[in-house]
Amino acid sequence: GAVVSQHPSWVICKSGTSVKIECRSLDFQATTMFWYRQFPKQSLMLMATSNEGSKATYEQGVEKDKFLINHASLTLSTLTVTSAHPEDSSFYICSARKEGHMNTGELFFGEGSRLTVL
């Protein structure tokens, strides 16, 4: 397998503040990582694709100015929720896959980060 780690696991913030979530691939390099969001009792929805060294690509309906993504290195992507509001409260999960011809397309997910905006 492969290990993907997120931090923090949970965060509570006041409305209007910004929150940063980190996603790290611990034992492999990933030029591409993916950010998903899951509302209570719902499925996971892809928010954006994080590309190392270039801009992220966002899914339709996801505000790129609200959800800032930075893929600073081959093992780290960050998601910053700017000017958070209660409707941004959700479970955010990142994923990545080992790349290279010897690896399959299997995706591995982080533990998730639960954001509550008061």
Added chain:
Amino acid sequence: GIQVEQSPPDLILQEGANSTLRCNFSDSVNNLQWFHQNPWGQLINLFYIPSGTKQNGRLSATTVATERYSLLYISSSQTTDSGVYFCAVSGGTSYGKLTFGQGTILTVHP
């Protein structure tokens, strides 16, 4: 994009029973994965199975790509199997962009 449908939405079992979860998808896929989401929200990889059959202990899975479905079998279920099971697929050139089904909520009673 690809549509993914899972059935049943809810499943209640007694410990020791067997079950089959189904995942239908609307187009050809290059990736199909089954996950178990634990009570803390973490997604546990069960199978990477875009085609064929795999087994891992009490769990097994089969994907018939030509007929666009996958099945997850759980045998001799245990209370620790409770949780939400997701099927997720990607197709075309979108290798990492998984589309998730709505999940099956499994409850196993002692």
